[in-house]
Amino acid sequence: MRYLPKSDVIRREMLSTLGLENVDQLFAHIPEYCRLRRPLNLPAGRSEPEILEDFRALAEDNAAGYASFLGAGAYHHFRPVLIEALISRGEWFTAYTPYQPEISQGTLQSIFEFQTMICQLTGMEVANASMYDGSTAMAEAALMARRLTGKSALLAARSTHPQYREVLATYLQHQPGGLREFGYGESGAVDAEQLERELRAGDVAAVLLQSPNFFGTVEDWEAAARLAHAHGALLVAVIAEPVSLGLLPPPAAADIVALEAQGFGIPVGFGGPYAGVLATRQKYVRSLPGRLVGEARDRQGRRGYVLTLATREQHIRREKATSNICTNQALCALMASIFMAVYGREGLRELAKQNLAKADYAARAFAAAGVELLFPAPRFHELVARPRRPLAEIEAELLAARIVPGLPLGPWYGELEGAALICVTETATRDAIDKLAAAYAAGARRPARQAKEVSLHT
Amino acid sequence: MPEITPENTPALAATHIQSDEPLLFEISSPGKRAWQLPPLDVPEADLELLLPAGTRDDIAGFPELSEIELVRHYTRLSTWNYAIDQGLYPLGSCTMKYNSRLNEVVARLEGLAEGHPLQPAAVMQGALRLMRRLEAALAEITGMDAVTLQPAAGAQGELTGILIIRACLAARGNPRAKILIPDSAHGTNPATAAIAGYRVENLRSDARGLVELSSLERLMDESVAALMLTNPNTLGLFEEDIHRIAELVHARGGLLYMDGANMNALVGRARPGDFGVDVMHLNLHKTFSTPHGGGGPGAGPVAVKSFLEPFLPVPRIVEGEAGGLRLETDRPASIGRVRAFFGNFGMFVRALAYILANGSDGLKQTTDDAVLNANYIRQQLEDSYALPYATPSLHECVFSDRLQARQGVHTGDIAKRLMDYGFHPYTVSFPLIVPGALMIEPTESESREELDRFIAAMRAIAREAETAPELVQAAPHRTRISRLDEAAAARQPVLRWQPKAQG
Ligand SMILES: Cc1ncc(COP(=O)(O)O)c(C=O)c1O
Numbered sequence: 001m002r003y004l005p006k007s008d009v010i011r012r013e014m015l016s017t018l019g020l021e022n023v024d025q026l027f028a029h030i031p032e033y034c035r036l037r038r039p040l041n042l043p044a045g046r047s048e049p050e051i052l053e054d055f056r057a058l059a060e061d062n063a064a065g066y067a068s069f070l071g072a073g074a075y076h077h078f079r080p081v082l083i084e085a086l087i088s089r090g091e092w093f094t095a096y097t098p099y100q101p102e103i104s105q106g107t108l109q110s111i112f113e114f115q116t117m118i119c120q121l122t123g124m125e126v127a128n129a130s131m132y133d134g135s136t137a138m139a140e141a142a143l144m145a146r147r148l149t150g151k152s153a154l155l156a157a158r159s160t161h162p163q164y165r166e167v168l169a170t171y172l173q174h175q176p177g178g179l180r181e182f183g184y185g186e187s188g189a190v191d192a193e194q195l196e197r198e199l200r201a202g203d204v205a206a207v208l209l210q211s212p213n214f215f216g217t218v219e220d221w222e223a224a225a226r227l228a229h230a231h232g233a234l235l236v237a238v239i240a241e242p243v244s245l246g247l248l249p250p251p252a253a254a255d256i257v258a259l260e261a262q263g264f265g266i267p268v269g270f271g272g273p274y275a276g277v278l279a280t281r282q283k284y285v286r287s288l289p290g291r292l293v294g295e296a297r298d299r300q301g302r303r304g305y306v307l308t309l310a311t312r313e314q315h316i317r318r319e320k321a322t323s324n325i326c327t328n329q330a331l332c333a334l335m336a337s338i339f340m341a342v343y344g345r346e347g348l349r350e351l352a353k354q355n356l357a358k359a360d361y362a363a364r365a366f367a368a369a370g371v372e373l374l375f376p377a378p379r380f381h382e383l384v385a386r387p388r389r390p391l392a393e394i395e396a397e398l399l400a401a402r403i404v405p406g407l408p409l410g411p412w413y414g415e416l417e418g419a420a421l422i423c424v425t426e427t428a429t430r431d432a433i434d435k436l437a438a439a440y441a442a443g444a445r446r447p448a449r450q451a452k453e454v455s456l457h458t
Numbered sequence: 459m460p461e462i463t464p465e466n467t468p469a470l471a472a473t474h475i476q477s478d479e480p481l482l483f484e485i486s487s488p489g490k491r492a493w494q495l496p497p498l499d500v501p502e503a504d505l506e507l508l509l510p511a512g513t514r515d516d517i518a519g520f521p522e523l524s525e526i527e528l529v530r531h532y533t534r535l536s537t538w539n540y541a542i543d544q545g546l547y548p549l550g551s552c553t554m555k556y557n558s559r560l561n562e563v564v565a566r567l568e569g570l571a572e573g574h575p576l577q578p579a580a581v582m583q584g585a586l587r588l589m590r591r592l593e594a595a596l597a598e599i600t601g602m603d604a605v606t607l608q609p610a611a612g613a614q615g616e617l618t619g620i621l622i623i624r625a626c627l628a629a630r631g632n633p634r635a636k637i638l639i640p641d642s643a644h645g646t647n648p649a650t651a652a653i654a655g656y657r658v659e660n661l662r663s664d665a666r667g668l669v670e671l672s673s674l675e676r677l678m679d680e681s682v683a684a685l686m687l688t689n690p691n692t693l694g695l696f697e698e699d700i701h702r703i704a705e706l707v708h709a710r711g712g713l714l715y716m717d718g719a720n721m722n723a724l725v726g727r728a729r730p731g732d733f734g735v736d737v738m739h740l741n742l743h744k745t746f747s748t749p750h751g752g753g754g755p756g757a758g759p760v761a762v763k764s765f766l767e768p769f770l771p772v773p774r775i776v777e778g779e780a781g782g783l784r785l786e787t788d789r790p791a792s793i794g795r796v797r798a799f800f801g802n803f804g805m806f807v808r809a810l811a812y813i814l815a816n817g818s819d820g821l822k823q824t825t826d827d828a829v830l831n832a833n834y835i836r837q838q839l840e841d842s843y844a845l846p847y848a849t850p851s852l853h854e855c856v857f858s859d860r861l862q863a864r865q866g867v868h869t870g871d872i873a874k875r876l877m878d879y880g881f882h883p884y885t886v887s888f889p890l891i892v893p894g895a896l897m898i899e900p901t902e903s904e905s906r907e908e909l910d911r912f913i914a915a916m917r918a919i920a921r922e923a924e925t926a927p928e929l930v931q932a933a934p935h936r937t938r939i940s941r942l943d944e945a946a947a948a949r950q951p952v953l954r955w956q957p958k959a960q961g
Binding site for chain 1: 479481482483486490491492493495498499500501502503504505508509510511512513514516517518519520521522523525528529531532533535536537538539540541542543544547549552554556557558560562563564566567568569570571572573574575576577578580581582583584585587588595598599601610611612613614616617621624633644645646648649650651652653654655658696698700701725726727728729732733741743747749750751752753754755756757771787793794795796797798799800801802803804805807811813814815816817818819820821822823824826827829830833834837849850852873874877882883886888902903904905906908932934937938939940941942943944946947948951952953954955
């Protein structure tokens, strides 16, 4: 009970101030049958050392220290140590939503800076802070597009993150209009013909497209936007890896950007907490869900920041609100802000280039070893490989070598049974990549030297 | 270098004495950097070959700063925040309790902070065990049968719970059309019902501040899927008729949803599973002390009775062969996924550490202290502020500004004046059923000394409202920035920094 700042003496004194003899009297108005008449069946309170030991044991049973080639929406990057050093200040992490701007300017200004950097990165005019994660940001973008267009159907690329699509389906299950999907082509990128066919019905509120997509393939935002707009639909650009924006053209042609900011210095941490973001055009701002910070003036005319446009939100609009979101992912957005500020204008590009280089090295190593690589379109830092032997065998071998291999795609894409999604960020060493390629290559026939370049870059 | 004169000294000193801090973009300067990457151990990327459609050549306006400047920027900004670490933070309904440092340490252990959510189950047994242990602890605390940790916050927990109810009723043949929500409920409740495709019907509170039974009897019919009840409600009052309420809802085929945001009043004292609740959510960032982080992250686990377990989100963590745990996704009745991966795992780590540190006895003592603190404040302020409901209350107390409003001083003014006394304000103007509400939740984390300081400040403000109302209306006076014009900010929203136009 070391977290409680009272002695029993003081408790008794306080009770007697209230004219009470014992604390049970404070609960006397709770009907008898509702009251728990036994202690909770939980262990007695533990000391710090005991708890540390317990959690260390749990932590050790999780492949700590392994090299990892998993990505798929959760990306390992070097996290500047500044992030933990700064966010560990209690002024940041033990505050709450800045409802009272006069004593919350730190949080408010940092969010204003975050909104600005997201706009600079994405080519959008406004950004919120924040949504729960990329998956719910995409779902909220879909609901927003329905409000904006008055149309109800949604059209998602099958090459967007399968779990994002699952979340989208959950959010849409009781909304009219339905969710349709369109496929990817041989190259791994959008099947434009299929997309156009689906759009022709004219009922589509938005096309939801991820780039780099789930297979790591880079999509063409402008072409997708042209198609969507030609049929009166919006384009929702989904970005699961923000580091890609250091190098790839921004989704400026999109109407709404749904972004997962985890890649910006938020720990992979078994999937959360992360930070989703929605960015859009100024004209759509009143349909945007989530917190927004705006500039304001105090009575002396000094610049400050406040939460603004609250009439979109649940505490004012209740069932007519743009979303039910209240608590969001502010501290994770702060991590992302610090990350963006550390890497900055030049560094983010360099970081993205290192990712591209490592993944390209891996692709060449795989091809040289005769492992089939699917999807030749340009990619960022993920690639799809189909080895000649069962993935389970490869997994067992690599885990024994303290390497977590790629992600089997079969469970989500029946047609890709036996193929794996491999993510190679700047954190992967050449040595680990070589070991990975060797494991995937075992049993493969080495191709002639020439063929490799062709299969990689056409 | 500007010349220092007596006139401009205050401006120059503002950076250091007051931590005035411009925006990142305003202190940025081309060519500065805070980053250095290790040398590449593979060949450089050939951009033209790899990205033939082109790359972006710049991120216009993006910051360029050195490491020390960033440290100072974020450190100075932080000093503009009020936080629990500085003092009482009595935001009602938010449960701003102490965030133990041990929780921060364990959440950062490499094997917990760096693990990947799609790792093979064989190499994440520790993470799976951790989640199972938390699920079991929350089930015991709530008296419910099964728990999902996936929802990212309370509001998402609500959505999960209502979708579960809808799925269950649909499986029984009719999902029904409406959700009943008391007028004292939090805004997330009706907003959630709408996303789940339900119409909202408001339920009146009676003179006690509790659900009006006659209204419930009238409105509860076969078109109602569920009652969304906050218990204790947002006035801090236990719904004493809960037995009758549950009976009425169930008798007409509806389900009882409980918004568990206020569980800090009940842990170890009463369990929703024992008083008729079918589904509920918890807020780990409230009751279980995970830090609020300036607005998040949180986590909103949902607990259900066993008949609703088939509808829980996928994946479920289940026993595998040979004593290990595995993930089960093949659950046809499931509502689906509400969030990618496992949810806010980092919050699970902290919440479990909190439960272990307190233990069975500590959790109960925590509840007792939270309720004692709130009742102490209530009693000590009853002479100074109007108490709209005389019903006994638990972990928070709600006053109104009725007495002060006669002098033109409103709850928002009192809140601002409280800052001059060094406190974060209470929750202003909520719940909506109390005109001019002051909603105060001290939590267990406050010593009597801190409560007495707060009480003294509140009494002083009540006196000021009588003797010098303009002083309160113009507050705050002692903060580094004065009252900000929120209305003007909303009329002409400036939501990002823009470089100054040239010329
Ligand atoms: C009573 C009540 N219900 C629901 C919520 C929503 O929870 P969250 O902010 O975690 O989404 C809150 C808190 O904000 C609350 O106080």
